[in-house]
Amino acid sequence: MLDQTSRDQVHRETVFRREATAIATCDALEIETKAAPGFLDITDEVQAVVAESGVTFGQVTIFSSHTTAAIRINEAEPLLLRDMARTLRQLAPSNAYYEHNDFGRRTVNMNDDECANGHAHCQHLFLASSETVPVIDGRCALGLYQRVFLIELDHPRMRRILVNVVGC
Amino acid sequence: MLDQTSRDQVHRETVFRREATAIATCDALEIETKAAPGFLDITDEVQAVVAESGVTFGQVTIFSSHTTAAIRINEAEPLLLRDMARTLRQLAPSNAYYEHNDFGRRTVNMNDDECANGHAHCQHLFLASSETVPVIDGRCALGLYQRVFLIELDHPRMRRILVNVVGC
Amino acid sequence: MLDQTSRDQVHRETVFRREATAIATCDALEIETKAAPGFLDITDEVQAVVAESGVTFGQVTIFSSHTTAAIRINEAEPLLLRDMARTLRQLAPSNAYYEHNDFGRRTVNMNDDECANGHAHCQHLFLASSETVPVIDGRCALGLYQRVFLIELDHPRMRRILVNVVGC
Numbered sequence: 268m269l270d271q272t273s274r275d276q277v278h279r280e281t282v283f284r285r286e287a288t289a290i291a292t293c294d295a296l297e298i299e300t301k302a303a304p305g306f307l308d309i310t311d312e313v314q315a316v317v318a319e320s321g322v323t324f325g326q327v328t329i330f331s332s333h334t335t336a337a338i339r340i341n342e343a344e345p346l347l348l349r350d351m352a353r354t355l356r357q358l359a360p361s362n363a364y365y366e367h368n369d370f371g372r373r374t375v376n377m378n379d380d381e382c383a384n385g386h387a388h389c390q391h392l393f394l395a396s397s398e399t400v401p402v403i404d405g406r407c408a409l410g411l412y413q414r415v416f417l418i419e420l421d422h423p424r425m426r427r428i429l430v431n432v433v434g435c
Numbered sequence: 436m437l438d439q440t441s442r443d444q445v446h447r448e449t450v451f452r453r454e455a456t457a458i459a460t461c462d463a464l465e466i467e468t469k470a471a472p473g474f475l476d477i478t479d480e481v482q483a484v485v486a487e488s489g490v491t492f493g494q495v496t497i498f499s500s501h502t503t504a505a506i507r508i509n510e511a512e513p514l515l516l517r518d519m520a521r522t523l524r525q526l527a528p529s530n531a532y533y534e535h536n537d538f539g540r541r542t543v544n545m546n547d548d549e550c551a552n553g554h555a556h557c558q559h560l561f562l563a564s565s566e567t568v569p570v571i572d573g574r575c576a577l578g579l580y581q582r583v584f585l586i587e588l589d590h591p592r593m594r595r596i597l598v599n600v601v602g603c
Numbered sequence: 604m605l606d607q608t609s610r611d612q613v614h615r616e617t618v619f620r621r622e623a624t625a626i627a628t629c630d631a632l633e634i635e636t637k638a639a640p641g642f643l644d645i646t647d648e649v650q651a652v653v654a655e656s657g658v659t660f661g662q663v664t665i666f667s668s669h670t671t672a673a674i675r676i677n678e679a680e681p682l683l684l685r686d687m688a689r690t691l692r693q694l695a696p697s698n699a700y701y702e703h704n705d706f707g708r709r710t711v712n713m714n715d716d717e718c719a720n721g722h723a724h725c726q727h728l729f730l731a732s733s734e735t736v737p738v739i740d741g742r743c744a745l746g747l748y749q750r751v752f753l754i755e756l757d758h759p760r761m762r763r764i765l766v767n768v769v770g771c
Contacts, residue, residue: 291603294447294448294450297445328494365515369514372514388509388519393561395507431494
């Protein structure tokens with residue numbers, strides 16, 4: 268199973284190299300989610316931000332400002348998204364017991380409209396807050412089937428995503 | 436479940452754009468963990484590094500130098516941290532069988548004080564080694580409930596975390 | 604379990620700080636995988652790209668262009684890799700039901716040689732597409748046991764990995 272790479276197994280080519288004044292830009296996307304769990308394809312928005320950033324080469328980080336909404340890259344095939352949602356539910360079902368949902372005991376970060384979302388936090392733990400993608404020739408260099416998703420894990424609402432481009 | 440974004444669903448605003456000489460800095464945090472599994476909130480240390488880096492805009496990567504200690508962003512609610520620890524244990528229990536712990540068979544990376552930590556590596560696989568966060572106006576741009584955690588998965592010890600800031 | 608860091612628990616040291624013209628480079632590795640699930644150690648290739656990039660300080664992102672092949676950092680101990688593969692299979696077994704594999708219903712992204720790989724996508728969801736590592740003194744600053752793996756989750760084939768270095 269462990270397979271040390273050998274020289275005849277890897278072909279390497281330089282895609283770009285650039286030295287110039289650094290550019291850093293950040294755009295915020297305010298997005299209304301409509302389902303949970305829900306996979307929202309935000310690839311076109313990310314590409315637009317990268318194209319207008321003025322960065323030719325570098326990288327873009329798509330960052331969720333939330334602890335119950337994640338960013339992941341995967342394939343935009345509708346049946347697959349249902350499979351992935353089911354896998355998330357199996358890992359941390361919404362109807363399991365979470366101490367975080369025990370409002371009789373909990374004292375930290377309690378709001379008037381607090382809802383039971385322990386499952387959403389536990390699912391988020393395995394998905395993470397961001398993805399980072401190379402920028403090549405002013406474009407987010409995604410592979411053929413790669414799409415960037417905002418994954419809503421809690422109830423639908425407004426979400427804030429930062430699209431941060433660094434390069435030159 | 437698949438929801439292609441529509442123009443009326445997304446509001447976009449530019450947060451910053453800066454062109455200047457590149458700055459790259461790195462600080463190392465040597466941190467003593469005290470529990471396992473344990474969630475250590477290192478947000479204030481990360482913010483201090485970013486503030487003193489001289490980077491106004493760009494991004495910060497918080498990177499664990501270890502294969503059994505992870506970096507994740509989530510909410511610092513004490514009961515929730517217990518839920519997340521339980522979810523990790525369910526995914527890869529410490530008392531399950533791991534070939535990595537079979538010291539009669541294993542020959543690679545064996546030390547005198549080797550301990551059975553197959554579960555910690557398998558949990559780490561799903562948590563990853565780093566998080567990357569945008570830097571805006573010299574601050575790590577975390578959302579309201581986002582805190583950066585060093586997650587100790589193996590036994591408590593000294594851990595080395597790199598806080599790497601790149602921008603301008 | 605929650606452990607707020609205290610001042611006497613953390614030692615901090617500055618590793619580097621550099622201001623200079625930005626450099627961004629990207630190399631593509633075309634790699635033939637030979638097993639699935641398979642862990643291919645590509646650390647030496649990544650180190651070679653970083654060494655030749657001309658970047659002294661900054662960071663490197665190792666990015667998989669695929670939705671069924673992931674990048675993760677962990678220990679290169681052969682028995683452990685078998686444990687991690689087993690944990691992945693338990694999370695999303697290849698012989699479970701996936702709607703993505705239901706070619707009678709599916710209409711999106713169908714190719715002539717389409718194979719049943721719903722498990723591979725669901726495993727990928729928890730592993731992610733990239734890792735980002737600090738670059739210090741022209742080297743990828745990995746810890747003692749950290750190795751960078753390309754993880755093949757679907758059937759063996761040619762895979763394209765981008766190694767993207769940004770810094771100065």
